[in-house]
Amino acid sequence: MTLTPVSSWASFGGTLSVHDHESAVTGTTMRFAVYSPPQAKKGPVPVLWYLSGLTCTWANVMEKSGLQRTASEHGIMIIAPDTSPRGPDVPDDDAYDLGQGAGFYLTATEAPWDKHYRMDQYITRELNALVAANFPADMKRQGIFGHSMGGHGALTLHFKYPDTYRSCSAFSPITSPSRVPWGEKAFTAYIGPPSIAWEQYDATELVQTRQTDAHILIDTGKADQFLETQLKPDIFIDACETSGQALTYRMHEGYGHDYYFIATFMSDHIAHHAKALKA
Structure with a gap:
């Protein structure tokens, strides 16, 4: 599969590069970014x-987020995919929380979304194979993390593929999408009315039957404007305690749902993954 270079910058001894490719899965041109740390010049590094x-x-x-500094220190490659398929022929919605930019890391089964929306x-x-073929990535040492909708994606993909994503963390994740407006809206549109299919994309449901050996780290701000309506962390915390899933869930006074918050704790998260992936 051919990559088309878009941009490239030197950063903390490594390289941040952006690439396009034609996706057979989404049927669109997809764009993603890769930060390769300086250690990658000598051989494969954790991803x-x-x-x-x-x-x-x-x-x-x-x-x-300022991730490049800590990623270069730990020798970690970081991959940042897009959040959905995009393009003039890709279905969209006027609302910010559905359609382009809001793929929810699932496979849509409802028209018109099912043709392109297959982000998981x-x-x-596809992207996993593409990274393996084109970058000095040690695919036996992979971790996953994300923010908000991406935190939802990271948790669900970790629970489904623990042998692939050995470590997991999240910033302000949507941990119970079946019980909050963001998830209810997206799931109804993409995969239909409430059903067992919803449970396959809900971290609170998955952790009850798919506990992993990983110690999950989550950070959320106490001043997050979505805390009580969309995040509801207590539901997931209780599910982890009941199922025996190792979890550190930290709440931080004064922080919101933004990248000032993410940048503050990004180093903690990269170090968390580095410890697990280098073991």
Whole structure:
């Protein structure tokens, strides 16, 4: 599969590069970013996938979080996919929380979304193979993390593919999408009325039967405007305690749902993954 270079910058001894490719899974041109640390010049390094939230692209985390410094220190490659398929022929919605920029890391089964919206397949299969073929990535040492909708994606993909994504963390994740407006709206549109299919994309449901050996790290701000309506962390915390899933869920006074918050704790998360992936 051919990659088309879009941009490239030197950063902390490594390289941040952006690439386009034609996706057989989504049927569109997809764009993603890769930060390769300086250690990658000598051989394969562990891989950490970052899944962004609603309305975001690869650019948000790469430009705002400051991840390159810590990734270069630990020798971790970081991949930032897009949040959905895009293009003039791709279904969209006027609302920010549905359609382009809001793929929810699932496979849609309802028209008109089912033709292109297959972000979980795209990330776990197609993009995974593409990274393995084109970058000095040690695919036996992969972790995954994300923010908000991307935190939802990171948790669900970790629970489904623990042998692929050995470590997991999240910033302000949607951990119980079946019980909050964002998830209810997206799931209804993409996969139909409430059914067992919803449970396959809900971290609170998955952790009850698919506990992993990983110690999950989650950070959320106490001043997050979506805390009580969309995030509801207590539901997931209780499910982890009941199922025996190792979890550290930290709440931070004064922080919101933004990249100022993410940048503050990004180093903690990369170190968390580095410890697990280098073991």
